[in-house]
Every structure is written in structure tokens, then in C-alpha cells.
Amino acid sequence: MLMSNFLRDRKSTREYKNKEVSKDILEKVIDYGKEIEKEIGDENFRFLLLKNGDKVYKTLEGKGGYSGVMIKSPHYIALETLDSSRDSIIKGAYAMEKLITKATEYSLGTCWISIENVDGQIKKELCNNLDGDVNYILAIGYPTPKNPFIQEPDSCRLSIEDIVYKDEIGKNISAEELENRGLSDLFFYVRFAPSSFNNQPWRFILKDSKIILILMKEEDKVSFIDAGIIMYYFENMATAIGVTGKWNLINCEDVEVNGTSYSYIGEFNI
Numbered sequence: 001m002l003m004s005n006f007l008r009d010r011k012s013t014r015e016y017k018n019k020e021v022s023k024d025i026l027e028k029v030i031d032y033g034k035e036i037e038k039e040i041g042d043e044n045f046r047f048l049l050l051k052n053g054d055k056v057y058k059t060l061e062g063k064g065g066y067s068g069v070m071i072k073s074p075h076y077i078a079l080e081t082l083d084s085s086r087d088s089i090i091k092g093a094y095a096m097e098k099l100i101t102k103a104t105e106y107s108l109g110t111c112w113i114s115i116e117n118v119d120g121q122i123k124k125e126l127c128n129n130l131d132g133d134v135n136y137i138l139a140i141g142y143p144t145p146k147n148p149f150i151q152e153p154d155s156c157r158l159s160i161e162d163i164v165y166k167d168e169i170g171k172n173i174s175a176e177e178l179e180n181r182g183l184s185d186l187f188f189y190v191r192f193a194p195s196s197f198n199n200q201p202w203r204f205i206l207k208d209s210k211i212i213l214i215l216m217k218e219e220d221k222v223s224f225i226d227a228g229i230i231m232y233y234f235e236n237m238a239t240a241i242g243v244t245g246k247w248n249l250i251n252c253e254d255v256e257v258n259g260t261s262y263s264y265i266g267e268f269n270i
């Protein structure tokens with residue numbers, strides 16, 4: 001499927017059929033996960049299949065998800081980060097979106113679930129012990145059919161003007177310049193990436209032949225998980241428009257503009 005269509009049409013699935021995913025498909029997804037671990041960094045993260053969704057749901061009911069609203073699905077995949085560094089979280093999130101893309105090919109729905117505030121002992125019991133930590137799990141299963149007569153509300157997205165700047169944070173870039181540089185579609189579609197609480201903390205600065213990714217801090221925290229997710233979609237959308245490249249992670253001091261703090265994450269050559 002075209003990456004632009006994939007991004008435009010993707011949505012988190014919160015209602016699943018009460019039906020297990022076939023053994024064959026589940027194995028294919030997990031085998032692909034193993035490949036991704038090796039490719040992106042098995043020293044940074046690993047995926048754990050939590051096959052018994054009932055057990056996970058019962059254990060995390062009232063504890064996992066936004067305000068303890070747990071999502072019920074036949075299976076879950078835990079993202080275990082092997083250390084708490086920025087790079088491990090970013091790589092893990094990037095890899096999880098790659099796995100989600102594969103799951104979608106098998107008509108599976110998914111939804112990230114935050115379990116940051118769940119007790120460490122409970123997480124260990126769920127995952128049969130852990131070397132690192134699990135702050136996010138992915139619900140995975142067959143989505144319940146949508147009623148074609150009911151238009152479901154879309155999660156809203158910021159506009160391109162709100163997230164793309166020229167040369168420095170806060171300095172607007174014209175739609176014409178983005179169009180002339182062939183970047184309009186790229187920024188239009190990456191906005192559909194999922195983010196925690198739909199916060200969409202990503203901001204991009206176009207500077208000469210580079211795009212710099214910065215993340216807006218919320219309550220003095222930067223969500224590296226959201227950084228990894230947007231980096232995955234950005235690279236894939238860029239490839240789709242003929243710009244091949246990879247993000248380089250950068251280390252720069254945080255900046256504060258008009259009372260908002262931003263962290264520098266990476267650079268992409270265009």
C-alpha cells in the first residue's frame with residue numbers, strides 16, 4: 001500500500017473481535033519482529049508476545065491505558081527497552097511502527113497502550129521476567145467491523161503551519177516554498193502519525209538542505225517514544241517521494257522559545 005494512503009487511513013483500533021489471530025499469522029508477525037530487532041538494535045529493545053490477551057487484560061484493567069482505561073484485545077506485544085537511554089526508546093518506537101505496518105498487511109488492527117505507571121512487579125509477572133522495562137504494549141487483533149452508516153470522529157491533527165518552521169523555531173515557512181521544494185506531501189501525511197495522548201509534539205525546522213526534528217516538552221518531559229514514531233513515518237514518506245535518507249540523532253542543548261521548551265532530536269538531509 002502507498003505510504004501516503006497508509007498514513008491517511010491508519011487509526012488506532014480500540015475494539016477487537018473476540019477471536020484469536022491465526023497461529024500462522026501471529027508467527028509471521030513475531031518472526032518479522034525478530035528480524036527488526038536485529039536490524040535496528042537488539043541491544044536496545046526487544047518485542048515480547050503476550051499471547052494470552054485475557055490474562056493481560058484482567059491484570060491491567062484499571063491500571064494500563066489512559067487513566068486506567070485498558071483496551072481489550074486477543075493478544076498484546078510488549079516493547080521491552082533494555083535501558084532507559086534516549087536512543088533505545090527512539091529505536092524501540094521506530095521498530096514498533098515498522099512492526100505495526102507489517103501487522104496492517106495482515107488486516108490486523110493495533111493500538112499503543114501506555115503502562116508507564118503500572119507497578120514494576122506486575123509488569124515482570126506479565127512478561128515472565130524482564131531484563132529492561134516495558135512502558136508500552138501494543139494491542140493487536142482483528143478489528144470489529146465498522147458501521148458504514150456511522151462516520152467515526154477522526155483524531156484531529158495540527159496543520160502544517162503549526163509544525164514546520166524555517167531556519168528557527170517559530171518562524172513560519174510559506175506553503176509555496178514547501179511546494180517548490182517538493183515537501184508539501186511529506187509534511188501533510190506525516191501529521192497522521194500516532195502520538196501519545198495525540199499530543200503531536202513534533203516540530204520540524206527546514207534549514208538549508210537539512211530538516212531538523214525537535215520535540216516540544218510537556219511538563220518538562222520529552223516523549224522520545226513519539227520521536228521514534230515520527231522518524232519512522234518521515235523516512236518512509238520521504239522514500240515514497242523519492243528522497244532516501246535516514247535520521248541522524250543529534251545532541252544539542254534544549255531551547256526555550258516563548259516559554260515553551262524544545263529538545264533537539266535529529267537531522268535529515270534532503
Ligand SMILES: Cc1cc2nc3c(=O)[nH]c(=O)nc-3n(C[C@H](O)[C@H](O)[C@H](O)COP(=O)(O)O)c2cc1C
Nearest residue numbers: 011012065066112113114155194195196197198225
Ligand atoms: C506512545 C503511545 C501511547 C498511547 N497510549 C494509548 C493508551 O494508553 N490508550 C489509548 O486509548 N490510546 C493510546 N494511544 C493512541 C493515541 O491516543 C492515538 O494514536 C492518537 O490519539 C491519534 O489517534 P489515531 O491513532 O487513531 O490516529 C497511544 C499512542 C502512542 C503513540
